[in-house]
Amino acid sequence: MPYVSFQKDVKYRGKLHTLPEVKKSITQEWADAIIFAVVAATLIRWLIMEAYTIPTPSMENSLLVGDFLFVSKFHYGTRTTTTPLQVPLTHQKIWFTDLPSYVEWIKLPQYRLPGITHVKRNDVVVFNVPPRELNEYKDYPVDLKTNYIKRCVAIPGDTLRIIDRQVYINGKAEENPPLMQYSYLVVANNDISERILKKYKIYDYEIVGRPGDGVVYQMFLTEELAQELKKLNFVREVKIATHNGSEGFSTRTEKTVEPNIFPDSKTFPWNGDFFGPLVIPAKGMTIPINEKTLATYGSTIKLYDHNDDVKLDSGKLVIDGKEVTEYTFKQNYYFMMGDNRHNSLDSRYWGFVPEDHIVGKAFFIWLSIDRNADFIHKIRWSRFFRIIE
Structure with missing residues (x-):
C-alpha cells in the first residue's frame, strides 16, 4: 500500500465535521520508522543495556576474545552525558572515520541516575579508562573515554595488598x-x-x-x-x-x-x-598532605577529583591558589584488575577508577566467536547467554 490514511471526526458548533485525510508516502513511513528505531535504540543503550565486545585477552579465561556481551546500565545507574550534541549510537568517532562524533558547543554537568545496587568486590565492570595516554592522548569527555572491562578487586576505603x-x-x-x-x-x-x-x-x-x-x-x-x-x-x-x-x-x-x-x-x-x-580513596575520606600522600594520591586529586586549579610542588598541595594541609576526597574510587593477571594493563599500572568513570556491570554473553577456529566451529555455542560472574 503506497499510502496510509488517517481520518478523524470532530464536533464544531453542534455539527460533526470530518477532517481531511493525511496521507504518508512510503518514504515518510520509512523515515518515521528509522527515527523511532534510532530514538528507541539510543534510549535503551543509554538507560538500560549496551552491547560490547572483548577485543583483548586481559580477562581470559573468564571472558574470551570474541565474546559479545551486554552491559547493564541500570545496576549502578546510568550517567547523563556531558556532550548532548553527538551523532546517535556512536562513541568517540563517527563510524569508519577519524571524525569526532561529538562537539563541545554545549557542555553539561554529569549526573548519575539512581541504580539498583553499587559496585561490589568481584563485580566485572565496564568503565572509561582514566589516563590520557590510554585515550590516544586526547582529552575526551569522561563518558567518551575508551571503554575497559576488568574485575573490581577493591572498593572505596579498602586497604589492598598483593603478596x-x-x-x-x-x-x-x-x-x-x-x-x-x-x-x-x-x-x-x-x-x-x-x-x-x-x-x-x-x-x-x-x-x-x-x-x-x-x-x-x-x-x-x-x-x-x-x-x-x-x-x-x-x-x-x-x-x-x-x-x-x-x-x-x-x-x-x-x-x-x-x-x-x-x-x-x-x-x-x-x-x-x-x-x-x-x-583506596572514598568520598569524604580525609588525608594529611605530605610527600608520601601526594606521591600516592596527588595525580588523582589533580586530574579526577573535580578541582579546577591544582598545583603539586615539593610536598605541597595548592588548590585555587591556597595551600592546603589536608584533603577530603569528593568521590569514590575503585581498583580494577584483569583475570589474566600477567597480561592485563590495569589499576596496578595506571591507578584508581573514579566513580564518575563507571559505565556499568557486565551482565551476560549473547554471542561468542572463536577467531582461531575453522568455519564450522567458529561460534562457541556453549557460551551463549552465560551470566558473567
Whole structure:
C-alpha cells in the first residue's frame, strides 16, 4: 500500500465535521520508522543495556576474545552525558572515520541516575579508562573515554595488598576467580603441534627461546591447565614466570621493581605480584598532605577529583591558589584488575577508577566467536547467554 490514511471526526458548533485525510508516502513511513528505531535504540543503550565486545585477552579465561556481551546500565545507574550534541549510537568517532562524533558547543554537568545496587568486590565492570595516554592522548569527555572491562578487586576505603600474586583486602585473602590466568614458561622437547595447542585451547602464546634441543614457550594458563601440561611426556617443565625487562623471563619477588608501577616506583618499589599496601580513596575520606600522600594520591586529586586549579610542588598541595594541609576526597574510587593477571594493563599500572568513570556491570554473553577456529566451529555455542560472574 503506497499510502496510509488517517481520518478523524470532530464536533464544531453542534455539527460533526470530518477532517481531511493525511496521507504518508512510503518514504515518510520509512523515515518515521528509522527515527523511532534510532530514538528507541539510543534510549535503551543509554538507560538500560549496551552491547560490547572483548577485543583483548586481559580477562581470559573468564571472558574470551570474541565474546559479545551486554552491559547493564541500570545496576549502578546510568550517567547523563556531558556532550548532548553527538551523532546517535556512536562513541568517540563517527563510524569508519577519524571524525569526532561529538562537539563541545554545549557542555553539561554529569549526573548519575539512581541504580539498583553499587559496585561490589568481584563485580566485572565496564568503565572509561582514566589516563590520557590510554585515550590516544586526547582529552575526551569522561563518558567518551575508551571503554575497559576488568574485575573490581577493591572498593572505596579498602586497604589492598598483593603478596606473591594473592590479593588481600583489609588483611584477608580474597577468593580468586576460578578461571584466573598467569604467565608460564613451558619447556618442551620440540615444537608443540597446532593440534595439541587447539586441543587445550591455547592461543595466547609465543616461542621465547630454543636452548639446545628444546623449545621454550611463554603461555598464559590457568593453574589447572598448567598442571595438565606438566603431565604430557614431551613437556619438560612448566613454571610461573613473567617478563621482567632486560632481565628476561623470571619470577617476580618482593625486590623486583616495575618502573611503570602505580603510583610511583621511586617511592613505592612494587610490582604486579607484590603490591601495596594501598588505601583506596572514598568520598569524604580525609588525608594529611605530605610527600608520601601526594606521591600516592596527588595525580588523582589533580586530574579526577573535580578541582579546577591544582598545583603539586615539593610536598605541597595548592588548590585555587591556597595551600592546603589536608584533603577530603569528593568521590569514590575503585581498583580494577584483569583475570589474566600477567597480561592485563590495569589499576596496578595506571591507578584508581573514579566513580564518575563507571559505565556499568557486565551482565551476560549473547554471542561468542572463536577467531582461531575453522568455519564450522567458529561460534562457541556453549557460551551463549552465560551470566558473567
